[in-house]
Amino acid sequence: MNPRLAAAFVTGLAVPMLAAMAALPRHGSPDQPIHTHVAREYIESGPETGNLVTAILLDYRGMDTFGEVVVIFVGLVAVLVLARHREPALPAASPSPIVAFIVRLVTPFIALFGFHVILSGLEVPGGGLQGAAILGGLVILNGFVFGPQHARSLLPGRLLPWLQGAGPLAFLAAGIVGGIATGFALGYPTHLPLLHEAMLMGVELGIGIGGALIFSRLYLALEDA
Amino acid sequence: MTPLLENLDYAATVVLLLIGLWTVLADSNLLKKLMGLNIMETAVFAFIVTSGMIEGGAAPILGPDAAPPFMAPIPHALVLTGIVVAVSTTALALALLLRVHREFGTLEIDELRKRW
Amino acid sequence: MTTHWLPALVAIPIAGGVLVPTMSRRWAPAWGFGVLIATLGVALFLTGLLREDTVSYAVGGWPPPYGIELRFDVLSTFAVPIALVAALAVPFATHSNEPVTTPEGVAVILVGTGGMMGFVVAADFFTLFVFLEVLSISAYGMVAMSEERGAGLAAFRYLLMGTVASIVILLSVGLLYTLTGSLNMADVGQRLPDGGLPLHLAIGGLAAGFLLKAAVFPLHVWLPDAHATAPSAVSAILSGLIVKMGIIGLLRTPGLEHLHELLIWVGAASLLAGALFALVQDDLKRMLAYSTVSNIGLVVLGLAVDRTGATVHILNHAIIKASLFLAAGAFIHRAGSRRIEGTGRSMPLTTSAFAVGGIAAIGIPPTGGFTGKWMIVLGALEAGRWGFAVMILLGAVILALCYARFVVVVAFRPSPADREGTSEAPLVMLVPIFVLAALSVGVGIIGGPFAAFVGK
Numbered sequence: 001m002n003p004r005l006a007a008a009f010v011t012g013l014a015v016p017m018l019a020a021m022a023a024l025p026r027h028g029s030p031d032q033p034i035h036t037h038v039a040r041e042y043i044e045s046g047p048e049t050g051n052l053v054t055a056i057l058l059d060y061r062g063m064d065t066f067g068e069v070v071v072i073f074v075g076l077v078a079v080l081v082l083a084r085h086r087e088p089a090l091p092a093a094s095p096s097p098i099v100a101f102i103v104r105l106v107t108p109f110i111a112l113f114g115f116h117v118i119l120s121g122l123e124v125p126g127g128g129l130q131g132a133a134i135l136g137g138l139v140i141l142n143g144f145v146f147g148p149q150h151a152r153s154l155l156p157g158r159l160l161p162w163l164q165g166a167g168p169l170a171f172l173a174a175g176i177v178g179g180i181a182t183g184f185a186l187g188y189p190t191h192l193p194l195l196h197e198a199m200l201m202g203v204e205l206g207i208g209i210g211g212a213l214i215f216s217r218l219y220l221a222l223e224d225a
Numbered sequence: 226m227t228p229l230l231e232n233l234d235y236a237a238t239v240v241l242l243l244i245g246l247w248t249v250l251a252d253s254n255l256l257k258k259l260m261g262l263n264i265m266e267t268a269v270f271a272f273i274v275t276s277g278m279i280e281g282g283a284a285p286i287l288g289p290d291a292a293p294p295f296m297a298p299i300p301h302a303l304v305l306t307g308i309v310v311a312v313s314t315t316a317l318a319l320a321l322l323l324r325v326h327r328e329f330g331t332l333e334i335d336e337l338r339k340r341w
Numbered sequence: 342m343t344t345h346w347l348p349a350l351v352a353i354p355i356a357g358g359v360l361v362p363t364m365s366r367r368w369a370p371a372w373g374f375g376v377l378i379a380t381l382g383v384a385l386f387l388t389g390l391l392r393e394d395t396v397s398y399a400v401g402g403w404p405p406p407y408g409i410e411l412r413f414d415v416l417s418t419f420a421v422p423i424a425l426v427a428a429l430a431v432p433f434a435t436h437s438n439e440p441v442t443t444p445e446g447v448a449v450i451l452v453g454t455g456g457m458m459g460f461v462v463a464a465d466f467f468t469l470f471v472f473l474e475v476l477s478i479s480a481y482g483m484v485a486m487s488e489e490r491g492a493g494l495a496a497f498r499y500l501l502m503g504t505v506a507s508i509v510i511l512l513s514v515g516l517l518y519t520l521t522g523s524l525n526m527a528d529v530g531q532r533l534p535d536g537g538l539p540l541h542l543a544i545g546g547l548a549a550g551f552l553l554k555a556a557v558f559p560l561h562v563w564l565p566d567a568h569a570t571a572p573s574a575v576s577a578i579l580s581g582l583i584v585k586m587g588i589i590g591l592l593r594t595p596g597l598e599h600l601h602e603l604l605i606w607v608g609a610a611s612l613l614a615g616a617l618f619a620l621v622q623d624d625l626k627r628m629l630a631y632s633t634v635s636n637i638g639l640v641v642l643g644l645a646v647d648r649t650g651a652t653v654h655i656l657n658h659a660i661i662k663a664s665l666f667l668a669a670g671a672f673i674h675r676a677g678s679r680r681i682e683g684t685g686r687s688m689p690l691t692t693s694a695f696a697v698g699g700i701a702a703i704g705i706p707p708t709g710g711f712t713g714k715w716m717i718v719l720g721a722l723e724a725g726r727w728g729f730a731v732m733i734l735l736g737a738v739i740l741a742l743c744y745a746r747f748v749v750v751v752a753f754r755p756s757p758a759d760r761e762g763t764s765e766a767p768l769v770m771l772v773p774i775f776v777l778a779a780l781s782v783g784v785g786i787i788g789g790p791f792a793a794f795v796g797k
Contacts, residue, residue, distance in 0.1 A: 001250045001251055002251075003251040006247055006250035006251035007247065007251070009250065010243045010246055010247045010250070013243060013246075014239070014240075014243055016538065016542065017239045017242075017243070017542065018229060018236055018239055019538055020516075020538040020539045020541075020542040021229065021232050021235040021236045021239055021539075022228040022229040022232055022236070023228065023537055023538045023539050024232055024235055024516075024519055024520075024539050025519065025520075026228075026231050026232065027231060027232045027233075027234050027235060027275065027276075027278060028278045028279055028280040029279075029280065030279050030280065030294055032519075032522075033519070033520065033521050033522030033523075033532070034276055034277060034297045034299075034300075034518065034519060034522045035279055035294075035297055035522070036522060037406075037521070037522030037523055037532075038299065038406055038407060038522055038523055038524075039277075039297035039298060039299055039522065041407055042298060042299070042407070043285065043287075043293070043295050043298070046287075047287065048287060049287050049288045049289070050286070050287060050288070051285075051286050052285040052286065052287060052295070052298040053285060053286075053298050053301045053302050053305070055298075056298055056299060056301075056302040057302045057305065057306075059401060059403075060401065060403055060407060060408050060409075061299075061302060061408070061409055061467070062400065062401055062409075063400045063401075063409040063411075063468055064302075064303075064306050064409065064467055064468055064471050065306060067306075067456075067459060067468065067471035067472055067474075067475055068305075068306045068309045068310065068471060069309075070355055070359075070452060070455070070456070070475050071309060071310050071313045071471070071474050071475050071478060072309055072312065072313045073359060073452065074313070074358075074448070074449060074452040074453070074456075074475060074478050074479050074482065075312075075313030075314070075316050075317050075478055076313075076316075077358075077362065077445045077448045077449055077452070077482070078317050078320075078445075078449055078478060078479070078481065078482025078485065079316055079317055079320040079482075080445045081440055081443070081445045081446055081449065081482060081485065081486055082317075082320045082321065082323075082324060082482075082485050082493075083320065123286075124286065125284070125286070127305075129305065129309055161362045161363040162363055164362070165359035165360070165362070165363075168355060168356070168359045169356075169359060172352060172355075172356050172359075175348070175352065178401070179345060182402055183402065184399060184400065184401055184402035185345060185348040185352075185398075185400060185401070186348075186400050186401040187401045187402040188401070218316045221320065222316070222319055222320060222323065242508075242512070246505070249501065249505060255497060258501060259501075262501065262504055262505065262508075265505070265508045266504075266508055269508055269511050269512045269515065272512060272515055273511075273515040273518070276515065276518065276519045299518075299524075300515075300518075303467055303515075303518075306467075306471060307511060310471070310474045313474075313478055314474075314478060314500065314504055317478060317481055317482065317485075317500065318497065318500050318501075318504075320485075321481070321485060321493050321496050321497040321500065322493075322497060324485070324493030325493045325494050325497060328490055328491070328493060328494075329494070337494065
C-alpha cells in the first residue's frame with residue numbers, strides 16, 4: 001500500500017481508538033468489572049496457596065491451554081510439510097574452545113533449571129511453556145555453537161514423533177482421567193489429592209517436554225531450509 | 226484530555242498497535258511486514274495484561290505472606306496463551322518466507338511483482 | 342442437556358492428528374479418513390440431540406462464567422459439513438503428488454478440522470479465539486502444501502491478512518473483557534453496557550476481523566491466490582469450510598444489529614464484485630474462488646435481513662463449493678495441467694457432477710443452493726429493500742454465465758493437440774464428487790423441513 005495512504009488510514013483509526021481508550025474504566029481502579037466479577041471469585045474461593053495463573057491455565061481454563069499446545073503442534077507440522085526439500089545443512093564453523101567449554105559446562109545446569117521451572121510452576125512463577133522455552137533455547141544454543149547436527153543428536157530419535165505431541169496427548173489423558181474421576185472432562189479430582197497432583201504434574205511435564213521438542217524442531221527445520 | 230491521561234497505559238498500547246499496522250501496510254519488505262505483525266501482537270498482549278492491573282496490587286500468587294489486593298489473574302493467563310499462538314504463527318511465517326526467497330530470490334514486494 | 346460427546350467432537354480429530362506423525366506413510370490417509378468418519382458420526386449424533394434441546398458442557402466441571410462452556414446449537418450443526426468435506430477430501434487427495442496425504446499433511450487436515458469443531462462449539466470468546474488460531478494456522482499450512490510456484494507467497498499473504506484479522510479480534514475480546522469482566526458469551530451479552538465508544542469499537546473490531554477472515558470485498562484480495570494455488574482437495578476445505586468460519590464468528594458477535602446497514606451494503610458490493618471478477622477469469626479454480634467471494638457477499642447481506650436464510654446458505658454452500666472444487670481437481674488431475682479444455686469429453690461423469698454443482702451454486706430449484714438464497718431474497722423484500730433482492734438475482738445471472746461458460750470449455754472445446762485421450766477420473770475422486778453433488782441436490786429437495794429445523 002502507498003505509504004501516504006497507509007499513514008492517513010492509520011491516523012484516521014487513531015482518533016476513535018484513543019477516544020475509546022479514554023472512555024474505558026479507569027486503569028488500575030479496583031472497582032471495575034475486571035476485578036469485581038469472575039476474577040474475584042477465583043481469588044476468594046480458589047486455591048488457598050500457589051500460583052493462581054497456573055491454576056487458571058490448567059484448571060479453570062484448561063481447554064484454552066489445550067488449544068494453545070495444539071496451536072504450536074500444528075505450527076510445527078505445517079513447517080515440517082514446508083521443509084521437505086531440505087538441502088544438507090552447512091557444517092558448523094569450529095567453535096572457539098572457550099565458548100565450547102562453557103556451553104558444555106552450563107548445558108546440564110540449564111537443563112536442570114528448565115525442568116525445575118516446569119515443575120515448580122504450580123507454586124511460583126513458571127510452568128510448562130516457560131520451561132519449554134528454556135529447554136528449547138538450550139538446544140538452539142547447542143545448535144549455534146556445535147552445529148545443527150549436534151543439536152539434532154540431543155533430541156530423542158525414535159520417540160520424537162510421540163514426544164513432540166506430548167502436550168496435547170497429556171491434556172487428552174488428563175481429560176479422560178478427570179472425566180472418569182469427576183464426571184467432567186478436564187476436571188481435577190480435589191477429593192483425591194495424590195491423583196490431583198499427579199495429573200497437574202503430568203500435564204505440566206507434557207507441555208514442557210512437548211513444547212521444548214517443538215521449539216527445537218522448529219529451529220532445526222528453519223536452519224535446514 | 227484527563228480521562229486519556231488516566232488511561233495512558235491503554236493509549237500507549239493503541240499507539241504501538243497502530244505503529245505495527247502502519248509497518249504491515251506500508252513497508253515494502255515482507256520480513257518487515259512480519260515484524261510489524263509482531264509489534265501489533267505485542268501491543269494487544271500489553272493491552273490485555275495491563276487491563277488486569279490494580280493500584281498497589283500484588284502478583285496473584287497466593288500464600289500465607291501474600292496480601293490483597295491481587296492483580297486479576299485471568300489476563301495473565303490469556304496473554305500466556307496468546308504469546309504461544311504468536312510464536313507459532315511467526316515460525317510458520319518465517320518458513321514461508323524462506324520458501325518465497327528460494328523461489329523468487331527476493332522479499333521486496335516491487336521485485337516480487339516483476340518476477341511473479 | 343449435557344453429554345461427553347460434545348468435548349469428544351473436538352478431541353477426536355485433534356487426537357487423531359497428533360498421532361498421525363507416528364505412523365508410516367501408507368497408513369496415514371486411511372487413518373485420517375477413519376478418524377474423520379468417526380467425527381462425522383459424533384457430529385450427526387449431536388445434531389440429532391439438538392431436535393430436543395441445546396447441548397451445553399462445562400469443561401472441568403466449572404459452571405459458566407467461571408469455566409469454559411461448550412455449546413452445540415443451530416450454528417454448530419456446521420460441524421456436519423466440516424467433518425463430511427474434510428473426510429472426503431482425504432481419499433480424494435491420495436492420487437495427487439502433492440504432500441496432502443503424507444503423515445504431516447493428514448495431521449494438518451485433522452488438527453484443522455478439530456480447530457473448526459472447537460470454533461463452532463465454543464461458547465467463550467477466548468476459546469473461540471484460540472480455536473480460530475488452530476484452524477487458521479492449519480489453513481496457512483494447507484495452502485503451502487501446493488508445489489506450484491508462488492504458493493509460498495500466496496500462503497504468506499493469507500497469513501499476513503489472517504493474522505491481522507486475528508489480532509483485531511483478540512483486541513476486541515480484550516475490550517469486551519475490560520467492559521464486562523467476563524469471557525462467557527451469554528454472560529458478556531447480559532453484562533454489556535448500553536452504549537459508549539469502547540463497546541462500539543469492540544463490536545466493530547469483531548465484525549472487521551471476521552469480515553476479513555470471510556474475505557468480503559474489498560478485503561478479499563488474499564483469497565483468489567490462496568484458494569486457486571492450493572491443492573484441489575485443500576481448496577474444497579478452504580472455500581467450503583474455512584471462510585465460513587468468519588460468518589459463524591459474525592453470527593456469534595454480540596450487538597451485531599447495530600451494524601446491519603453496513604453489512605447489507607458490504608454484502609451487496611461483495612456479491613456483485615465477486616460475480617463480475619468471476620466472469621473474467623480464464624482459470625477454473627480462480628473462477629470458483631471469486632464465486633466464493635460472491636456467495637459470501639450474499640450471506641453477509643443475508644445476516645442483516647434473514648439470519649436463518651444466511652445460516653441455511655452457509656451449510657449448503659459448503660457442500661456445493663466443495664463438490665465443485667473437487668470436480669475441478671479431477672479435471673486438472675487428468676489434464677496434467679491447468680489447461681483443462683476438452684477434458685470433459687472423456688470424463689462424462691465428472692462433467693455432469695460439475696454441471697449439477699454449478700446449477701446448485703447458481704441457486705436453481707430444487708437444489709440446495711436455492712433454499713437459502715430464496716429465503717434471503719424474501720427477507721430483503723419483507724424488509725422493503727427490493728433493490729437488494731434485484732441485486733441478488735442479478736448476481737445469480739452473472740454466476741450462471743460463468744458456470745455455463747466453463748461447462749462449455751470443459752465439455753465442447755477440443756483438447757490441446759499435445760494431450761492424448763484422457764479417461765474418467767479414478768474412483769477415489771469420483772465417489773467424493775458424487776456424494777457431495779448428490780447432497781447438494783438432496784438437501785434442496787428436503788429444503789422446507791431443513792430450513793424449519795435450522796430456524797427453530
